[in-house]
Amino acid sequence: MISTSLDQTLVKGHKNYGQITDELLANTEGRPPLWWLVGIGLGGLMLAFGGWAMYTSVTVGLGTWGLTNSVAWGWDIINFVWWIGIGHAGTAFTIFFLVFRQKWAASINRSAEAMTVFAVMCAGLFPLIHMGRPWLAFFIMPYPNTRLLWVNYNSPLFWDVLAISTYLIMSITLWYIGMVPDLATIRDRTKNKLRKTIYGIFSLGWDGSLYTYNRYETLMKLLGGLAAPLVISVHTIVALDFAVSVLPGWHATILPPYFFAGAIFSGFAMVLTLMILMRKVFNISDYVTLKHFDNIAHVLKYGSLVIGLAYAIELFLAWYSGVEYEIYTFFNARASGSFSTAFWIMVVCNAIVPQVFWFKKARKSLLSLFIVSVLINVGMWYERFVILVSSLAEDFLPSSWTSYQPTIVDIGIYVGTFGLFIVGMLLFVRFIPVIAINEVKPISRIGKENKKTEKHVE
Amino acid sequence: MEHTYKPSTLIKALSGVLILIGVLAVIYGFTSDPARTWSNMLINNMYFITLAIGALLFYSMQYITDSAWSALFQRVPLAIGAFLPIGAVLMLLLYFGLPDIYEWALPGITETDKLIAHKEPFLNLPFFMTRMVVYFTMWIALFVVLRKIASKEDSSGGMDPFIKSRYYSKVFIFVAAISFSLAAKDWIMTIDSHWYSTLFGFRAAVTSIYYAVAVIILIILYLNKLGYFPQLNTAHRNDLARYLFRFSIVFGYLWFMQFLIIWYANIPELTAYYYPRFLGEWQVLFYAELLINFAIPFIVMMSDVVGRNKIVMPTISIILLIGLWVSLFLQVMPGSTGELQFGFIETGMWLGYAGLFIFAVFTALSGLNLLPKNHPQLEESIHHHI
């Protein structure tokens, strides 16, 4: 790497590899701190609330939800889409790192992927419970069953099952394979016999051989290459759940890329929220620098533009189409009318607030980064709410119009998934290095080396 | 190390001959079939404006992502933007042929067609032309600014031009993303004036980079063959090839999504657009578009080693240039003339435009240093390796 006059430092300070190992393994060693125990307790409580809500949904029935005949998809699908969207950032970071060779992504990669795994798990819960009888979920798989029927391959809901399960499996694989060398590091360091055995099992007997690394690198590139189209297509399929229908507000050709942009947008916001928190509690500020946040803020800024543009295009083409139902949904139900509050929250949070990142000051202040990143995810939740409920609640037939209110069970499941996410992330930061040590080590020298010794001759 | 480029007589002669062929085609076209000629003019305008905007988007993208590897040949995409003024003039000339292309421009149509009457506030002659002028003013102004900064970089150096370029790149991406997607809707989508697709403009804006990269590859390899860019190495070619590969996926994705959603929901107003293309006489071109723009580049460029081959790369690029034409032909013709015709008017006019394009681009290339010698990332770009 030839350094230029631009500052390219990715890891602050002159650290040797041993120091990096020490600093990045600190979170997995010693006794768990108090905040961690409190967090686990809180997450556990939320999970318990969610457990109760899920139990009620299954034993009493989905009538306990706020769904009506018109609004057959409510909080369950909103939250499903929301969580899936958040999940996209982890894979996006992996692609940044492995496919686009953006080296700065190395120190965020691991936590973002962990976030993906848990977010997709949370997301997957919703359709599963929405089936009503989750223990019969395997009915949706094409297998020679006693009813002699095959599934309907034309159904986007079948694509959904395929997409989400593929995505979950692939992101767990990427995450796990990526951390094997680090697990080996813990295995070789720890004195505790139990820890050694457990990390020993999970590190697959990794010995750091270059021949293994060679195949490992090829495998990671390949998985990254597969994940790139996958991450685009997963949210595309989620979008197709809506877009292939004939409902105004759902049937729009822009929906797949627009959903994908929204997913990356909300996922990056969530990564930002989490990284700011992690940076506060762990000693990783040399690895996750303000420059990383700056980069993410830039992505959010452009993401916000894309989203804002998509809102504008949708409104404009709704008018342009000349279809009265389209015009009604966009102008009378969304922009003004029953769902206008949600609509304007969505516009402000997603399209307007992130524009503060054009100012350097806003990108450099942790507080403003944090606030905006949280607001974005609020806005993205409202976006899904607006898209889903407004089209269903006020459709072609005014006699079937209705309003929509979630019940305590709906809220319970949502809170429960938060609990799952919190507990999952806390377990992750406790037992796995939050930064990919083996990937950060080689990039720790970038921007600091002597120019002379470093010239490559092609 | 050659810093500057002078167009050879061959290039000048070539562009002259091509322009001549184009003029002949236009004269022949207007005497035999004016509607078809106007439609072809729109196709070719859109074709080369797509290339110019795509190249400038590529140029700006390199700045905002801090991509160092492309600094070596960044003057090539910048030069392609030089077609914009010519494109503006030719596009404004279209004013005289609007009713031949657009249904909504026919006099009196608003009285018989309820939908077009509804769209009249947007689809009317004065507003249409105003929008066109606004688009071109913004694009050309930003192109001039970017070029001025580049020329200042050559003369003075330092970090200042780099930072300024980065700033204006942001502005350009912001402006072009909105205006070009709107322009594509304006100029192409409104031909089928009852039909609409929210994806349309987005697709035009994103895929413009795809075709621009193809042109950039052709120009770079041509210059390299003449002895310029001696520093161009396998890694540069590799990255350019990857651009094509990735954009082939993007193209396939956007193409498929627009088709799938309309095919699936089967709403009559919307499927009317795909009916003649998917099932009617345009069927061959419909599949050819997908094959040329997606399948061939996707399969061939999948392997880096094949993709960066000095013969494969320009071949795929040329195929893509045919692909863009097929794509635009398929978007414009079924709605404007409604007849599948291919002859001297089509080929001749394309060649004429290509002549103008070559003239504009190579003149612009000789105006600035070919090698951005004061670019802060040049050194890194020269030593680019994977």
Added chain:
Amino acid sequence: MSNKHIIGVFDDDQKLLTAVKNLTQHKANIKDVYGPSTSHELIKAFTRESLLPFLAVLVAIGTIIGAFGFLYYTSVIDYPLRYGGKPLFSFPPMVVILFFLTILVVGGVSVIAFLGRTQLFPGKQPVMIDPRASDDRFYLVMDQNFNPEEIKLWIIEAGALEIVEKEIDTQTGWGF
């Protein structure tokens, strides 16, 4: 034959790279390098390109053909049933399904092939030259086919911390 190998210990992968380049230039056989991280240059310096991508392409083609056959059989031959006025066999939805299946199968097979080829499995007892090989030291292990003195000289020249001679046990086994 004794199992003694010359091992150069490094703390810097750039110096290691110099040593590797030196040694390969002199045609001295490197057995392996063990370290906590790697770089692309180092990998390229003496390993062959992995054939995994070819396997992936083959598996992808196989999956597409197989899944296509399955979809066609189930929706047209075994139980022809029309959904929503679409043709019995409609290609666009199939594209979506084939796409996901291909990614799933290729990803899975690649991981299994990787684990098989590198002989990594849960619970394997690793052959670590030194526990620090996963922390901050690189170990350049030489084959015994060259003049040991010259090899040592080159390794020292490149900036190795020390040179050790050690027997390496290449047995693998379960770790619990």
